[in-house]
Amino acid sequence: MKLDSLIPAPLRKPAKPGQGNGAKGPAPADLKTAPPERQSDAARLGDRAKDAPADVLAWVDQRTAASGFLTGMLYRKVPKGTNWFYTLGSATLFAFIVQATTGVFLAMFYTPSTTQAYASISHINNDVFLGAFVHGMHKWGSSVMVILIFLHMGRVFFFGAYKYPRELNWVIGVVLLILTMTMAFTGYLLPFDQRSFWASVVGININGTGPVIGPYLSDFLRAGPELGATTLSRFYAIHMLLIPGAIIALIGAHLYLVVKLGTTAPPWLRAEKPKVAAPVAPLDAGANGRAQT
Amino acid sequence: MADEANKRNGADGATSAERAKPDPPGYFEGESMTRRRAFTVAAQGLGGVAGAAIVLPAVGFAVAPIFHRGKERWEAVGPVGDFVEDTYRQVVFTETEGIGDAGKTTAYVRKGSKQLGEDPSSIVAVSNRCAHLGCPVRFVEAAGNFICPCHGGVYDFQGKRIGGPPVRPLDHFQARVRNGQVELGPRYSVTSQLEPVRARDPGEFTGGIWEYLYPPRPSTFPPP
Numbered sequence: 001m002k003l004d005s006l007i008p009a010p011l012r013k014p015a016k017p018g019q020g021n022g023a024k025g026p027a028p029a030d031l032k033t034a035p036p037e038r039q040s041d042a043a044r045l046g047d048r049a050k051d052a053p054a055d056v057l058a059w060v061d062q063r064t065a066a067s068g069f070l071t072g073m074l075y076r077k078v079p080k081g082t083n084w085f086y087t088l089g090s091a092t093l094f095a096f097i098v099q100a101t102t103g104v105f106l107a108m109f110y111t112p113s114t115t116q117a118y119a120s121i122s123h124i125n126n127d128v129f130l131g132a133f134v135h136g137m138h139k140w141g142s143s144v145m146v147i148l149i150f151l152h153m154g155r156v157f158f159f160g161a162y163k164y165p166r167e168l169n170w171v172i173g174v175v176l177l178i179l180t181m182t183m184a185f186t187g188y189l190l191p192f193d194q195r196s197f198w199a200s201v202v203g204i205n206i207n208g209t210g211p212v213i214g215p216y217l218s219d220f221l222r223a224g225p226e227l228g229a230t231t232l233s234r235f236y237a238i239h240m241l242l243i244p245g246a247i248i249a250l251i252g253a254h255l256y257l258v259v260k261l262g263t264t265a266p267p268w269l270r271a272e273k274p275k276v277a278a279p280v281a282p283l284d285a286g287a288n289g290r291a292q293t
Numbered sequence: 294m295a296d297e298a299n300k301r302n303g304a305d306g307a308t309s310a311e312r313a314k315p316d317p318p319g320y321f322e323g324e325s326m327t328r329r330r331a332f333t334v335a336a337q338g339l340g341g342v343a344g345a346a347i348v349l350p351a352v353g354f355a356v357a358p359i360f361h362r363g364k365e366r367w368e369a370v371g372p373v374g375d376f377v378e379d380t381y382r383q384v385v386f387t388e389t390e391g392i393g394d395a396g397k398t399t400a401y402v403r404k405g406s407k408q409l410g411e412d413p414s415s416i417v418a419v420s421n422r423c424a425h426l427g428c429p430v431r432f433v434e435a436a437g438n439f440i441c442p443c444h445g446g447v448y449d450f451q452g453k454r455i456g457g458p459p460v461r462p463l464d465h466f467q468a469r470v471r472n473g474q475v476e477l478g479p480r481y482s483v484t485s486q487l488e489p490v491r492a493r494d495p496g497e498f499t500g501g502i503w504e505y506l507y508p509p510r511p512s513t514f515p516p517p
Contacts, residue, residue: 114392197395202426202443208494211506216359218494223358225492225512229392230358 009054011067013075072259079265085159086263088152093251095145099183102138103240110190112236114229117192142184149180161264169257172250179247186239192232200235201227360511366390369474370402376416376475378404381432386477398422400466400477401432401439409451416468418477419452424459427495439463451487461485461499464492467517479514489516 039047061067078086109128111120124131153173156162162170189200204227208218223230319328326334370384381401389396399421405411419439423430428443438455439448446457453462462485467478482493484500491509493499498507 114395192395198428202428205427205495209496212508215494215497215507215510219359219510219512220356224361224363224389225510226389226396228389228396 009058011057011070011074014071076259076262078263079269081266081269082263083266085155085266088148088155089258092145092148092152093255095141095148096247096251098137098141099145100244102134102141103244105134106138107240112190112233114192114232117190117232121191121193142187146180146184149177153177158267159264160267163264166257166261166264169254169261172254172257176247176250176254179243179250183239183243183247186235186243189232189235190239197227200231358512362512362514365479365514367469367471367476367478369471369476370400371475372473373404373416373470373475374473376402376404378406378413380434381419383432384477388480399429402468402475402477416470416475417451418466418468420464420466420480422464422495424454424461424463424482424495425457430463452483453485453487460496461493462487465489467514481514481516491516 057067106124109120109124109131111117121135124135126132156170156173185200185203188203189196204218204221207221208214210217219225221231221234222228223234366387368386370386371382376382381403383399384402385397385399387396388398401419401421403417405413405415405417407413411417421429421431421439423441423443423446425441425444425446428441430439430441430446430448432439437450439452440446441457441459444458446459447455448459448463449455451462452465454460462483464480464482466480469476469478480492481489482491482499483489486500488500490499490504492513493507493509497503
């Protein structure tokens with residue numbers, strides 16, 4: 001069976017210009033030779049069932065016109081030399097999806113209270129089915145995401161992919177990097193054990209060493225002059241509500257620009273030289289031989 | 294100018310007088326704003342008001358703690374007789390209420406020392422919060438120094454920095470004697486000459502121009 005027949009028609013790769021079969025396609029061979037035999041009811045029902053996914057998609061597509069966007073995005077051209085380094089951005093996105101998913105489920109068991117946070121984490125790790133696994137995915141996944149986002153940044157930098165016209169995407173990416181670091185910082189306090197407590201104390205104090213506004217920023221982070229009861233809930237709200245929303249929105253903008261502008265070829269592939277020599281200056285160009293353009 | 298162009302009805306060559314667009318309904322001589330423009334401005338203004346109604350309270354809610362100073366809190370940590378002038382006694386008391394052990398802090402307390410030129414009737418209470426980044430320092434009796442485990446900050450007997458990365462001496466707590474009990478109160482920071490200033494976070498210099506670069510926060514108490 002051809003793989004293409006598995007893909008519903010609206011999402012199938014569009015035919016190249018000049019190679020299409022026309023709107024209706026060729027008539028089935030059996031139609032030309034003999035009239036179709038009457039099918040049994042069961043067979044007709046089976047045919048209908050086979051068409052159902054395509055019908056549903058067509059129904060949605062007729063109302064959203066999404067297939068044009070989807071095929072444009074999925075079948076967009078990529079330059080020669082595209083290699084594994086180009087997957088680092090998708091890998092970062094995947095790490096974010098892992099963090100978002102595991103985070104949602106951790107939030108079902110976690111209590112953002114200074115007196116109960118540690119106990120709720122112990123409960124997740126020791127009592128909840130697969131709790132240690134999901135918590136571990138979230139904990140180690142956060143480091144994976146930070147590492148991947150830096151590798152992705154390095155790829156973009158060393159391949160020169162931040163240059164015109166992609167500067168704005170670089171800027172969005174830097175904001176995403178900062179937001180990711182903020183996620184790592186605010187998430188670190190949540191287990192509320194000795195390590196996370198003192199690491200957050202040190203982190204907030206480093207933040208406070210910024211001149212003039214630093215002291216106020218630390219007060220803002222702590223919700224007061226000392227690390228207190230509302231600090232933890234504040235970090236929790238920033239960690240699970242404020243920043244994830246911003247990250248999702250900015251990832252949308254980031255991906256939109258990637259699809260819109262396309263990716264760059266690796267720097268070791270030089271542009272092909274034109275086969276026709278560049279036009280020489282006409283004889284009557286001027287006394288010094290420069291073309292008057 | 295744009296209005297002028299609109300009225301001309303896009304007819305090139307014809308003078309504006311001949312081909313002027315008919316005045317819109319409700320137009321009156323000397324009107325300064327079209328109906329469309331008035332509605333645009335009004336709708337954008339209303340949108341702005343609605344946006345501000347959401348954003349301003351939320352932002353105010355989030356930043357309010359910066360301007361809020363809690364209640365002054367004093368806690369007895371032991372009878373005066375427990376404290377001597379030539380070494381420190383470690384006491385633990387609550388600095389932030391309502392968060393259990395996380396709200397407790399450690400102070401090293403002694404009487405004022407005549408040898409160091411302090412008032413012998415005074416009480417000196419040194420915070421164990423390192424002035425580098427806030428790790429807990431420990432008073433090492435044998436050396437007579439405070440030593441920080443995190444990044445190697447060292448302070449002398451009075452809490453002045455003598456080594457490592459800290460930027461100022463250790464913080465102090467206000468101390469007083471009530472009914473024979475030593476009571477500790479709000480935290481304050483000191484300059485390198487041990488002059489009291491309002492409490493600063495670790496890592497922030499005190500005294501001189503630094504008082505402006507690291508301004509005192511409204512959430513802290515005035516120094517004694």
